[in-house]
Amino acid sequence: MGHRSHDLFLRAKKVTPGGVHSPVRAFRAVGGEPFFVAEAFGARLRDADGKEYVDYVGSWGPAILGHAHPEIIDSVRNAAGKGITFGTPHEGEVELASMICRMVPSLGKVRFCNSGTEATMSCVRLARGFTRRNKIVKFAGCYHGHSDALLVAAGSGPLTLGKPDSAGVTHGAVQDTLILPFNDLDAVRACFSKHGNEIAAVLIEPVPANVGLILPENGYLQGLREETEKYGSLLVFDEVMTGFRLGLGGAQDLYRIRPDLTAFGKVIGGGMPVGAFGGRAEIMDFLAPEGPVYQAGTLSGNPMAMAAGIAQLKILERGGIYERLEATGVLLEKTIRECLDGAGLNYPFVRLGSMFCLFLQPEGRKVKNLEDAKSCDREGYAKLFHQLLEEGVYFPPSQYETCFLSTAHGAGELELTRAALRKAFDRRA
Template identity: 50%
Template sequence: MTRSEDLFNRAKRVLPGGVNSPVRAYQSVGGCPRFIKKAEGTYVYDEEGKRYLDYIGSWGPMILGHNHPEIQQAVVEAAQRGLSFGTATEIEVKMGELLCSLVPCFDMVRMVNSGTEAVMSSIRAARGFTGRDKIIKFEGCYHGHFDALLVKAGSGVMTAGIPDSSGVPKGCAMDTLTAVYNDIDSVRKLFEENPGQIAALIIEPVAANMGVVLPREGFLKELRDICTENGTLLIFDEVITGFRLGLTGAQGTYGVMPDLATFGKIIGGGMPVGCYGGKREIMEMIAPLGSVYQAGTLSGNPVAMAAGLTQLKYLYDHPEIYTGLEEKGTKLYEAMKEIAEKAGLTCRLNHISSLGSIFFTGEEVCDYTSAKTSDTKAFANYFLAMLKGGVHLAPSQFEAMFLSDAHSEEVIQQTLKVFAEVVEKGEIYE
């Protein structure tokens, strides 16, 4: 029995499914999850000491690679001053100033502790500001485990085959309307059926929780126009895209300004943190200025702020990182596509900058329905073969691959070598 197998058996006795987040359990791909002991640069090391090329990156925030020395040093120094104060600190102000200078829609920002909390709080702010109750989300977009948004959600919910979640009262989701990603007519229909009732429309501007699905040209701009016409707030969930597509996120990349935006652990260098922010008149509705209550003892935690501020400043000082990520992404994903095509492998590969996903289907993947046509058994075979070859991918068809600044040319070529070997063996489609 390996060390990971032993740990997993022990974990299953005390943790639901043996994990603290569902996708980690490997249920959709089979086998025993790897228990990771340490990480450095582009590599993770399991409890047996085996090294893997990592494309999870803690689900996105490790944009500089694992355990970046400057971030590590900032965390150590902050921890030496104290782990948590529950009071105001200078570093919160610095983080707020930096975020408001970088994120196009931010006049003001509130720090929280996760992407889920950021989304939950932004929805409450939108309802408080507009005086309306209904919200629109999109099939396959995941916005955390917030009751009102666990409706046709993506990510781990898709992986587990659970369309919704038990334990969510009908009343919590009765005001949630669901549209089809990339289908503007489905959005217009909801507005026509619910005139003057929709507080907010929330979207992953680049969907990355049903696999990576890009917005069709003009789609985000049309959403902006519809929301403006109807007095509805547009919320971009940038937990994945924020500071990954660029310093201005998807809103800068696509030139569309939302009213509110949410961010996650990337603003904490991978530590548990998130934020939401937007136009001043909306954010001034938040307590203690306004009537929308939201609070948190650990919000703006000084250690998390130190990690995040260091990472964001590093990205600001080195804009060439984003050029490099674009080049690396194109090189890796286009080469994978070419290898697959030459081998006659039935698949689609969607990507933008450092984000990418392979779908084992012959259809164009543009929404939730087409994403679900992917052969998950083929993905499981692919995942296990890549893992055996030393490449650590997300154990789910419906998650993204994440490149980092630490992924060198050598690492990319090694990944392509393993991919080519897996494809050539012909074991993906059994």
């Protein structure tokens, strides 16, 4: 670690728990110290010591067009000049909400908030208010932010009642959260046959991206749609990661499922702190001031955030972007598979559009759920992470995170990645 980053980290630790404002940034899963970023541009980060990295984290998802896209910067500058926050309705909110409702057919209405956590938390409250039921189903390994009811131990057995995943979360807060394994429809059916009439909602990352990257098996999401419909429960897609990332219509368009509610974040804010949730108008109108479910936010719909989101979505809508991301994804996949083959490694590599993950699963087994993900070589991943970082390639600092491509990744970035991977895999041999 460069000395400026090191000094900043020492200072940060004095004034902030662990020196970071979100735990994964502290590199605890891979050891060592985080680098501090001074500047981000295109597909690259430059740290406080001047070292450059090819960035496969992309601020954990928002940077689909790369960092500091000039059109987004201009929009934010322009909005800032007219006032940083109003706390009143304004045109930007109407424009972004209209764009989102037009692009995602399951949305009749949408409300903005400030993070993915707020979006999923509000979906749960709204689903409970709308159905007048208490229980929610979530899946082991799916992350929905850090609200109490959703911060439940991943990996609990099917049909067991949730246990808190964090000190400070009371048993009461999670007693109505049921945890099931991902990709197991029988577990869902068994759960519904027991609790179906008490279940307000099934909340799911349609493509789990917080245990590495896991794809839903054929018919799985369809099965959830059918089961929830049968019992009058709401199906809530957490598309904080996948929304506008896998395509304008997100995972729901890709897998042709119409959820009742959807949570968004990351890409919709163009890099600004934005969350949103939406669904059929009859459900959304249960929100205050129309209805009895309270939800609010001083900075919700912030004009600079709306401007960044509008600019990013306008570019995404221009056409060609997702095709370009897919083409880069194909080339990157080829690069990584060649490096693996060259080193005689059979690790499963998963990619969906511009999201990917290299699982260090020692037997080369496919990863279908949290239990499979836990069988990966986390120490091996930590070593690989640091070797890549040394060569200027920044993968996420945990085996359980997903890598992201942006439209700014090109041949130069892929070549650097190839060279870094080759070197790292050679050293393992």
